[in-house]
Amino acid sequence: EVHLVESGGGLVQPGGSLRLSCAASGFTFSSYVMSWVRQAPGKGLECVSVISASGGHTYYADSVKGRFTISRDNSKSTLYLQMNSLRVEDTAIYYCTKIKQKLVLHDGSDIWGQGTMVTVSS
Amino acid sequence: DIQMTQSPSSLSASVGDRVTITCRASQSIDNYLNWYQQKPGKAPKLLIYAASNLQSGVPSRFSGSGSGADFTLTIGSLQPEDFATYYCQQSYSTPHTFGQGTNLEIK
Numbered sequence: 005e006v007h008l009v010e011s012g013g014g015l016v017q018p019g020g021s022l023r024l025s026c027a028a029s030g031f032t033f034s035s036y037v038m039s040w041v042r043q044a045p046g047k048g049l050e051c052v053s054v055i056s057a058s059g060g061h062t063y064y065a066d067s068v069k070g071r072f073t074i075s076r077d078n079s080k081s082t083l084y085l086q087m088n089s090l091r092v093e094d095t096a097i098y099y100c101t102k103i104k105q106k107l108v109l110h111d112g113s114d115i116w117g118q119g120t121m122v123t124v125s126s
Numbered sequence: 127d128i129q130m131t132q133s134p135s136s137l138s139a140s141v142g143d144r145v146t147i148t149c150r151a152s153q154s155i156d157n158y159l160n161w162y163q164q165k166p167g168k169a170p171k172l173l174i175y176a177a178s179n180l181q182s183g184v185p186s187r188f189s190g191s192g193s194g195a196d197f198t199l200t201i202g203s204l205q206p207e208d209f210a211t212y213y214c215q216q217s218y219s220t221p222h223t224f225g226q227g228t229n230l231e232i233k
Contacts (some may be wrong), residue, residue, distance in 0.1 A: 039222065048225075049170065049224040050223075051220075051224065054220050054221060104175060111158075112162075112176075112217060116171075119169060
């Protein structure tokens with residue numbers, strides 16, 4: 005069965021850093037584009053970052069550009085999100101997602117993790 | 127970034143009703159449009175991809191249509207388990223932006 009399990013969330017002060025991880029299983033991780041989507045409390049969904057299957061191409065929302073870095077280790081089937089200079093407005097549940105088709109960027113997310121909560125507060 | 131606008135933002139309907147939610151992109155996105163359902167405390171679930179393709183395991187009462195900049199999600203006959211929040215998402219360009227959501231409530 006296909007699974008994504010996020011970890012690394014928690015409480016951090018403004019200006020601090022966190023690194024989220026997403027462990028994948030049940031599919032050939034290295035063949036799929038992956039993304040991070042967040043949801044602030046009571047709000048809608050925001051795609052914050054996308055990474056190609058090889059890891060050679062990365063994309064960011066303007067709201068996190070220059071502060072967040074997406075990466076992946078295909079040998080470990082793990083996706084990461086390094087979050088620096090965190091702001092109160094980064095408080096959200098962060099979901100790891102798998103893009104549906106192999107090697108395709110322009111598709112929906114068919115598998116989602118359970119999410120990990122990030123709270124930025126003093 | 128491409129802006130996605132859903133309407134309505136909220137909708138009250140009864141079991142058995144046929145409902146339609148619309149989504150408009152700020153530019154043409156061909157058919158790179160996806161629909162998700164989200165229930166409280168749960169991750170979103172993919173319902174429709176590439177505007178009109180039903181994701182495996184999703185009931186056939188869900189359907190999608192449209193191309194270019196205007197799209198619709200239709201639920202043919204509402205079931206109790208369909209009351210949730212629905213989001214559209216464009217995957218034409220990165221980042222894959224979402225609409226603001228439509229909250230479907232029981233009348």
